[in-house]
Amino acid sequence: MNSTSRMPTRQGVLEAAEKIAALLPPTPLLPAQINGVRCWVKCENLQPIGAFKIRGAWHRLTALSDGEKARGVVAVSSGNHAQGVAWAARELGVDAKVVMPHDAPQVKLDATRAFGAEVVIYRRPEEDRDGVAAQIIERTGGVLVHAFGDPWVIEGQGSMGIEIVTQLGREPSRIAAPCGGGGLVAGLSLACPSSAIVPVEPEGWDMVGKSLAAGEIVTASPNPPKTICDALQPLATKQINLDILRGRSDPGVAVSDEEVLAAQRFAFSKLHLVVEPGGAAALAAALAGKLDLDENTVIVLTGGNVDPAAFAGTVSAER
């Protein structure tokens, strides 16, 4: 419960990378031509759960004590962290309860349940999801596995950076990644100390970028705009993420829904990859000319869990 009492470390990232390499093959790092520049895409949509969140969940759950495992885990997630926790919990024989919004994509709800987790629905934005989780924890004594504000989760997500360095043969000049609460970009910052790390967020939900600019945590407005990036809607980052990113991360970049849709279509037609809206945010920034690109730039595609009807509408829409 007091998991935020320690700071994540580069050593922890290296340990996470070793644990994850023993479990999963590296996801492909593929060359791509973006606006005439040959750079790289890191295909975390090709993970077994279709998203990078398997990394942090695995590093966190394998660090639980036997007593903690017996009490089970509790997570709050729009769907990919949910699947990561559910997948890791099943592998380890741990009970998992996941608090998910009513408007999460059906594929994410179905997959989380298929991995054996109990899904508890809350209505957003009215209901306080952290409050729902706290009630469950009070009742069960379960261990909260926070989606981004947790040292093990940050280290686990950072393992992606260790893989990238091995695959590229050097540290990238720049890694641009879709950003929700800031767990992945914090982990990448630890993994790749020489790389510029660029968080990319939906317009109006760019709370990490705004927090970096302000030097303190900025919370989303009470009536934030709609976004198609279901995976990138936390109301605020956490201090642990901001402490790692401050002075380390590039200024954030924000992208529109139209830019995200264009990126999903590009991934479909040019890369032959299925990418969910939030997973395409960094690619959207690159295509929109909002990122400096060079041959050592890596664009992370974080996930591919998208409802078929939504994806069909996206790819068949007029450009």
Next chain:
Amino acid sequence: MNSTSRMPTRQGVLEAAEKIAALLPPTPLLPAQINGVRCWVKCENLQPIGAFKIRGAWHRLTALSDGEKARGVVAVSSGNHAQGVAWAARELGVDAKVVMPHDAPQVKLDATRAFGAEVVIYRRPEEDRDGVAAQIIERTGGVLVHAFGDPWVIEGQGSMGIEIVTQLGREPSRIAAPCGGGGLVAGLSLACPSSAIVPVEPEGWDMVGKSLAAGEIVTASPNPPKTICDALQPLATKQINLDILRGRSDPGVAVSDEEVLAAQRFAFSKLHLVVEPGGAAALAAALAGKLDLDENTVIVLTGGNVDPAAFAGTVSAER
């Protein structure tokens, strides 16, 4: 022009693999759970042209003499070989003319032209595409790059098998691959002498399977059934392919349109990959229980070039 006068060799496959490794990174070999068995998918849909045909085209065009290069190349293709030849020709500064059917997917026509090739349309089934190509060759003196009945093309496609062995760390027990004229399966037979090679074809277009069973070339009926596998409709294999495959390839497997559609949906939702109908034929056979699967089985996904509207219809259809 008399390129069929020599037989392709394993040494030629190894040379092709070296040339292609210098040009392109290996395509991912990803683990996949199919009918409860963990096996492997080889993702040739992630090639720069979205299909494996870049291999044979590169090996063939780089073997041309300067005089042949000056006269240009001519190909006949429903679209992926077209793109492979067009891509290689552009890289080498060679003129390319490609004969394509009127009903080829628009994305394949567009991409072939975008790589700088001249596209000559023929109407199928009325017009004789080989006759159209012969007329162009008579006029220009260009070199025919046959889509499958060519020793360099066969060796080039076989380079995929060399990659698979490196990635898997051993020869697969079995490689199942979508099959049109039989260039790829012939190349894989040379590359992986200990692996069972299984050609998978659309029902009614299983001319390689039928030819293997008959011990001689069998030609498609004058009114073959419709198939959604636009890439797998040659009217007959060639002697060079049959000579390699005879006594070497497993009996062929045939799949229905419905099985292919189910495989495309599986690739979308479980693998997060875009696969065209013909590219999903071997996966379709695996999912339909028509293939023996084990942990050393490799399923080849040959391509991902599919029109957006067609793909939208496929993934959003009721199952």
